[in-house]
Amino acid sequence: MWPKIKIERIEVYAMPKIVDEQMREAMRRRIIQRAAGEFARLGFDQANINVIAEQAGIGKGTIYLYFENKRELFLAMLRQIAQSQLSVIRAALASQAAIREQLEQLFYAFAQLARDDRDGFNVYMSALYGVNRAFRAEAVKLLRDYIDVITQVLEQAERRGEIVCPDMKATALLVLSLTESYVLSAGVLDYSEGEIERHAGLVVEAILHGIAPLK
Amino acid sequence: MWPKIKIERIEVYAMPKIVDEQMREAMRRRIIQRAAGEFARLGFDQANINVIAEQAGIGKGTIYLYFENKRELFLAMLRQIAQSQLSVIRAALASQAAIREQLEQLFYAFAQLARDDRDGFNVYMSALYGVNRAFRAEAVKLLRDYIDVITQVLEQAERRGEIVCPDMKATALLVLSLTESYVLSAGVLDYSEGEIERHAGLVVEAILHGIAPLK
Amino acid sequence: MWPKIKIERIEVYAMPKIVDEQMREAMRRRIIQRAAGEFARLGFDQANINVIAEQAGIGKGTIYLYFENKRELFLAMLRQIAQSQLSVIRAALASQAAIREQLEQLFYAFAQLARDDRDGFNVYMSALYGVNRAFRAEAVKLLRDYIDVITQVLEQAERRGEIVCPDMKATALLVLSLTESYVLSAGVLDYSEGEIERHAGLVVEAILHGIAPLK
Amino acid sequence: MWPKIKIERIEVYAMPKIVDEQMREAMRRRIIQRAAGEFARLGFDQANINVIAEQAGIGKGTIYLYFENKRELFLAMLRQIAQSQLSVIRAALASQAAIREQLEQLFYAFAQLARDDRDGFNVYMSALYGVNRAFRAEAVKLLRDYIDVITQVLEQAERRGEIVCPDMKATALLVLSLTESYVLSAGVLDYSEGEIERHAGLVVEAILHGIAPLK
DNA sequence: GATGAATGAGCCTTCATTCAT
DNA sequence: TATGAATGAAGGCTCATTCAT
Numbered sequence: 001m002w003p004k005i006k007i008e009r010i011e012v013y014a015m016p017k018i019v020d021e022q023m024r025e026a027m028r029r030r031i032i033q034r035a036a037g038e039f040a041r042l043g044f045d046q047a048n049i050n051v052i053a054e055q056a057g058i059g060k061g062t063i064y065l066y067f068e069n070k071r072e073l074f075l076a077m078l079r080q081i082a083q084s085q086l087s088v089i090r091a092a093l094a095s096q097a098a099i100r101e102q103l104e105q106l107f108y109a110f111a112q113l114a115r116d117d118r119d120g121f122n123v124y125m126s127a128l129y130g131v132n133r134a135f136r137a138e139a140v141k142l143l144r145d146y147i148d149v150i151t152q153v154l155e156q157a158e159r160r161g162e163i164v165c166p167d168m169k170a171t172a173l174l175v176l177s178l179t180e181s182y183v184l185s186a187g188v189l190d191y192s193e194g195e196i197e198r199h200a201g202l203v204v205e206a207i208l209h210g211i212a213p214l215k
Numbered sequence: 216m217w218p219k220i221k222i223e224r225i226e227v228y229a230m231p232k233i234v235d236e237q238m239r240e241a242m243r244r245r246i247i248q249r250a251a252g253e254f255a256r257l258g259f260d261q262a263n264i265n266v267i268a269e270q271a272g273i274g275k276g277t278i279y280l281y282f283e284n285k286r287e288l289f290l291a292m293l294r295q296i297a298q299s300q301l302s303v304i305r306a307a308l309a310s311q312a313a314i315r316e317q318l319e320q321l322f323y324a325f326a327q328l329a330r331d332d333r334d335g336f337n338v339y340m341s342a343l344y345g346v347n348r349a350f351r352a353e354a355v356k357l358l359r360d361y362i363d364v365i366t367q368v369l370e371q372a373e374r375r376g377e378i379v380c381p382d383m384k385a386t387a388l389l390v391l392s393l394t395e396s397y398v399l400s401a402g403v404l405d406y407s408e409g410e411i412e413r414h415a416g417l418v419v420e421a422i423l424h425g426i427a428p429l430k
Numbered sequence: 431m432w433p434k435i436k437i438e439r440i441e442v443y444a445m446p447k448i449v450d451e452q453m454r455e456a457m458r459r460r461i462i463q464r465a466a467g468e469f470a471r472l473g474f475d476q477a478n479i480n481v482i483a484e485q486a487g488i489g490k491g492t493i494y495l496y497f498e499n500k501r502e503l504f505l506a507m508l509r510q511i512a513q514s515q516l517s518v519i520r521a522a523l524a525s526q527a528a529i530r531e532q533l534e535q536l537f538y539a540f541a542q543l544a545r546d547d548r549d550g551f552n553v554y555m556s557a558l559y560g561v562n563r564a565f566r567a568e569a570v571k572l573l574r575d576y577i578d579v580i581t582q583v584l585e586q587a588e589r590r591g592e593i594v595c596p597d598m599k600a601t602a603l604l605v606l607s608l609t610e611s612y613v614l615s616a617g618v619l620d621y622s623e624g625e626i627e628r629h630a631g632l633v634v635e636a637i638l639h640g641i642a643p644l645k
Numbered sequence: 646m647w648p649k650i651k652i653e654r655i656e657v658y659a660m661p662k663i664v665d666e667q668m669r670e671a672m673r674r675r676i677i678q679r680a681a682g683e684f685a686r687l688g689f690d691q692a693n694i695n696v697i698a699e700q701a702g703i704g705k706g707t708i709y710l711y712f713e714n715k716r717e718l719f720l721a722m723l724r725q726i727a728q729s730q731l732s733v734i735r736a737a738l739a740s741q742a743a744i745r746e747q748l749e750q751l752f753y754a755f756a757q758l759a760r761d762d763r764d765g766f767n768v769y770m771s772a773l774y775g776v777n778r779a780f781r782a783e784a785v786k787l788l789r790d791y792i793d794v795i796t797q798v799l800e801q802a803e804r805r806g807e808i809v810c811p812d813m814k815a816t817a818l819l820v821l822s823l824t825e826s827y828v829l830s831a832g833v834l835d836y837s838e839g840e841i842e843r844h845a846g847l848v849v850e851a852i853l854h855g856i857a858p859l860k
Numbered sequence: 861g862a863t864g865a866a867t868g869a870g871c872c873t874t875c876a877t878t879c880a881t
Numbered sequence: 882t883a884t885g886a887a888t889g890a891a892g893g894c895t896c897a898t899t900c901a902t
Contacts, residue, residue: 039346040346041346042346043260043345043346043347044260045258045259045260045261046260046346048870048871048872049871049872049873050871050872058887058888059887059888059889060872060873060888060889060890061873061874061875061887061888061889062886062887062888064872064873064874065886065887069872069873070871070872070873099427122344122346125344126341126344126345126346128344128403129337129340129341129343129344129399129403130258130341130345131255131256131257131258131261131337131341132258136403139403140403140404143400143403143404144404154426161428162427163426163427163428164426164427164428165426166417167414167417170414170417171417171421171426173397173400173401173404174393174397174417174418174421174426175426176400177392177393177396177397177399177400178389178392178393178396178397180396181392181393181395181396182388182389182392182393184344184392185358185388185391185392186388188343188344188351188354188355188358189355189358189359189388199382199385202381202382202385202386202389203389205425206386206389206422206425207421207425207426208425208426208427209424209425209427210420210421210422210423210424210425211378211379211380211386211389211390211422211423212314212377212378212379212423212424213376213378213379263895263896263897264896264897264898265864265896265897268864273862273863274862274863274864275863275864275865275897275898276862276863276864276898276899276900277861277862277863279897279898279899280861280862284897284898285897285898469776470776471776472776473690473775473776473777474690475688475689475690475691476690476776478891478892478893479892479893479894480892480893488866488867489866489867489868490867490868490869490893490894491866491867491868491894491895491896492865492866492867494893494894494895495865495866499893499894500892500893500894529857552774552776555774556771556774556775556776558774558833559767559770559771559773559774559829559833560688560771560775561685561686561687561688561691561767561771562688566833569833570833570834573830573833573834574834584856591858592857593856593857593858594856594857594858595856596847597844597847600844600847601847601851601856603827603830603831603834604823604827604847604848604851604856605856606830607822607823607826607827607829607830608819608822608823608826608827610826611822611823611825611826612818612819612822612823614774614822615788615818615821615822616818618773618774618781618784618785618788619785619788619789619818629812629815632811632812632815632816632819633819635855636816636819636852636855637851637855637856638855638856638857639854639855639857640850640851640852640853640854640855641799641808641809641810641816641819641820641852641853642744642807642808642809642853642854643806643808643809693874693875693876694875694876694877695875695876695885698885703883703884704883704884704885705876705877705884705885705886706877706878706879706883706884706885707882707883707884709876709877709878710882710883714876714877715876715877862902863900863901863902864899864900864901864902865899865900865901865902866898866899866900866901867896867897867898867899867900868895868896868897868898869895869896869897870894870895870896871892871893871894871895872892872893872894873891873892873893874889874890874891874892875888875889875890875891876888876889876890877887877888877889878885878886878887878888879884879885879886879887879888880884880885880886880887881883881884881885881886
C-alpha cells in the first residue's frame with residue numbers, strides 16, 4: 001500500500017518562476033508602451049482603457065491583472081518614461097569632455113528625446129505642469145534627478161575652472177530650464193529637427209557667455 | 216397668509232440694448248473667471264460645468280447662452296488669460312531702460328504672473344504642453360506673441376549695442392524659455408517667492424554673460 | 431434711469447415649491463414602485479438600475495436625481511414597504527374587539543399583505559434574513575414595530591382577562607412568528623389563498639388554546 | 646545550484662478507482678464547506694468563486710472540475726445543508742418521549758442549528774425567502790421534509806391521545822413555523838443564546854395549551 | 861433671457877468562466 | 882487532473898447638453 005502524503009502547499013521559486021516573471025514584465029512593458037501612445041494622444045482622462053487593451057492586443061480585463069487601475073497604469077508609465085529619459089540624459093553626460101561639449105550633448109539628448117520619444121515627452125510635460133497632484137509629484141522626481149545630474153556636471157566643470165557658479169542648484173535649474181524648455185517650445189512651434197539641432201551652438205554659447213558682447 | 220420668502224440674490228436687467236451688450240460681456244467675464252479656477256484646479260476633463268455655474272451664481276443652462284459648449288468656454292478662457300498675461304508682460308517691458316533692467320522686469324513679471332495668477336499660469340502651461348491640439352494651438356498663439364514682444368526688446372537693445380544677436384528669433388525664444396521655464400520649474404519645486412525673486416539677478420546675468428568666466 | 435438691484439439669492443417657499451415637492455415625491459414613489467418589482471423579482475444584486483429606469487419610463491440618470499445610489503434606492507423602498515405594511519397591520523388591529531377576533535384580523539392582514547403586496551413581502555423577508563447588514567437593520571426596525579403593536583394588543587387582552595402572559599415581549603414575538611411565518615411558508619408551499627384563509631381559525635385557536643386537549 | 650523550493654501543500658492521488666471516487670467526494674465536501682462560509686457571509690451574488698477557491702486551497706479552475714458553475718455549487722451546498730439539518734432534527738425527534746419533551750427537543754434542535762451552523766441556517770433562510778426560484782425550490786424541499794418529520798411526531802402523539810389535530814399537515818406547518826421562525830427572529834433581534842433557550846418552555850407551552858387561561 | 865430637471869452616451873472595473881499548459 | 886492567466890459581458894454611475902417652463 002502506498003503512503004498518502006498531504007502537505008499544504010508548494011511553491012517553486014526556480015526557473016519557471018523566473019520565466020513567468022520575465023513574461024509578466026514583458027507584458028507590463030507592452031501594455032505601458034501602448035498606453036503611452038494613448039495617454040500622449042488624449043491625456044489621462046480622455047484615454048480609454050478599452051482602446052489601450054485593443055492596441056495591446058489583449059482583453060480589457062487583462063490590463064487589470066497587471067495594473068490595479070487606470071491611475072496606477074499611468075503612474076507606472078510615468079515612472080518608466082522617467083527612467084528611460086534619465087538614462088538617455090545620463091549617457092549623454094557620461095563623457096568627461098569639456099563643459100561646452102557636455103552642454104551640447106545635453107541639448108542634443110533632449111532634442112533626441114523630443115524627437116524619438118515624443119509620446120514620453122508629452123506625457124511627462126503634461127504630468128509636470130498638469131493639475132493632478134499625484135502625477136505631478138512623480139514628474140517632479142524626474143525633474144530633481146535631472147537637476148542632480150546637471151549639478152554634477154557643473155561641479156566637475158567648476159573644479160576644472162571652466163565655469164563660475166555661485167549657486168550651483170540654481171544654475172543647474174537654469175541650464176535645465178533653458179535646454180529642455182527651448183527644445184520643447186521649438187517643438188510646439190513646429191521648428192524642424194534640423195533647425196532645432198542647429199540652435200545647439202547658440203544655446204550653449206548663451207549659457208556659457210551670454211548674449212551681451214565682451215567689453 | 217403670505218408665503219415665506221428668503222432672498223439671497225436678485226439681478227434686474229432693465230437697461231437698453233447697448234448696456235445689454237455690456238452686461239453680456241460682463242457675464243462672459245464672470246463665467247470665465249470662475250471657470251478658470253475650476254479648470255486650473257482640476258483640468259479640462261475633471262472640471263465640472265455644474266460646479267462652474269454654481270460658482271458663478273447662475274444656472275447650469277445659462278452657461279450655454281454664453282458659450283457654445285465646454286470646449287468653447289475653455290478656449291475663451293484661454294484667450295482671456297493670454298490677453299491678460301500679454302498685457303502684464305508688455306507693461307513690464309514698456310520702459311526704454313537698459314536691457315539688463317528690462318530682462319529683470321521680464322523675470323519679475325513672470326514671477327508675478329505665476330504668483331498672482333497661478334490659475335492662469337497653470338491653465339496656460341497645461342494647454343501648451345497638454346495633448347488637446349485645439350488648446351495647444353491657442354496657447355502657442357500666446358507663445359508667439361511673447362516672442363514678438365521680446366524680439367522687439369532685443370532689437371532695441373542690439374541697436375543700442377548692448378547685446379549681439381545673430382539670430383533674433385532664436386535668441387528671443389531662448390530668453391523666453393529660460394525665464395518662463397525657470398519660474399515655472401521653481402514653482403513646481405516649491406521654491407518660495409522670495410527665493411525665486413532673488414534668482415532674478417542670477418538669471419539675467421546668465422542671459423547677458425553666461426556662466427563661464429571672462430578670459 | 432432704472433435702478434440696478436443686486437441681491438444674492440431668492441428662494442420662495444410657497445406654492446411653487448410645494449408643488450415641486452409634491453411632484454418630486456410622486457416621482458420618488460413611482461421609481462420605488464418599479465424598483466420594488468425588480469428587486470422582488472431578482473434581488474438586490476441582480477436587479478438592474480437600467481431596467482428599473484426603463485420600467486419607470488425615465489432615463490437612467492434620472493434615478494440618480496432622486497436617489498444617491500442603488501443601495502439608497504433599495505433602502506428607501508424598504509422603508510416605504512415597512513411603513514405601508516405597518517399601516518395595514520395597525521389598521522387591522524385598530525378595533526377593540528375580543529382577542530380572538532383581533533388575532534384573526536392579524537392573520538388575515540398578513541395573508542392579505544402576502545397576496546396584494548407580494549413584492550413587498552418578498553423584499554422584506556429577503557432583507558430580514560438576507561446577508562446585507564444595512565438591509566437587515568432596516569428590516570429589523572419593522573420587526574420591532576410589529577412586536578410593539580402586537581404587544582399593545584396583548585396587553586389590552588390581558589387587562590380584559592382574556593389571556594395570560596408571563597413574558598409579554600416573548601409572547602408577542604411568538605404570535606408574530608407564528609402568524610407571519612405561517613402565511614409565508616404557506617405561500618412558498620403554494621397553498622391557495624382560500625386554503626390559507628381557512629387556516630385562520632386553526633392558527634388562532636392554536637395560539638389561544640394550543641393543540642393539546644383540555645383535561 | 647538547485648532551485649529554492651517552498652512546500653506548503655502536496656496531495657498525492659495514488660489509490661485505485663474506488664478511492665478516487667471517495668477523494669472526489671471529499672474534495673466536493675471541502676469546496677462546499679468553504680463555499681458555505683462565503684455564501685453565508687456575502688450571499689450568492691457577492692460571493693466570489695476566486696475567494697472560495699483560495700479558502701479551499703485549490704485553484705480557481707479546479708472548482709469547475711467538481712461543479713458545473715457557481716449556481717450548481719450553491720445548489721449542491723444547499724442540498725448538503727438540508728441533509729445535515731434534517732439529520733439533526735431527525736435525531737432530536739428520534740426518542741419516543743412525550744410530545745411536550747419532543748417539542749422541546751425540536752426547539753432546542755433549531756436553536757442549536759442557528760447557533761452551531763449559523764452559516765447553513767442563513768443560507769437556507771435566504772434561499773427560502775430569497776428571490777431565486779431555483780434556490781427557493783431546493784429550500785422548499787427541506788421545508789417539506791421538516792413538515793413530514795413533524796407530522797410523524799404529531800401523529801404518534803395523537804395516537805397516544807396527547808394532542809388533538811383536525812388538520813395534521815396544517816398543524817405541522819404551524820409547529821414548524823412557530824419554532825423555526827421564533828428562533829430565527831430571536832437571532833436577528835440579537836437575543837442571547839441563553840435567553841432563547843429559556844424561551845423553550847414558553848413556546849412549547851403555547852403550542853400545547855395556548856395563551857388563553859383554562860376556564 | 862434664465863433655469864435646472866431630464867437625458868443617455870460613455871467608461872472603469874469586476875468576475876464567472878474558459879482553456880492552454 | 883489541476884491550474885490561473887486571459888477574457889469580455891455587464892452594470893453602476895457621471896456629466897455635458899438639451900429644452901420645456
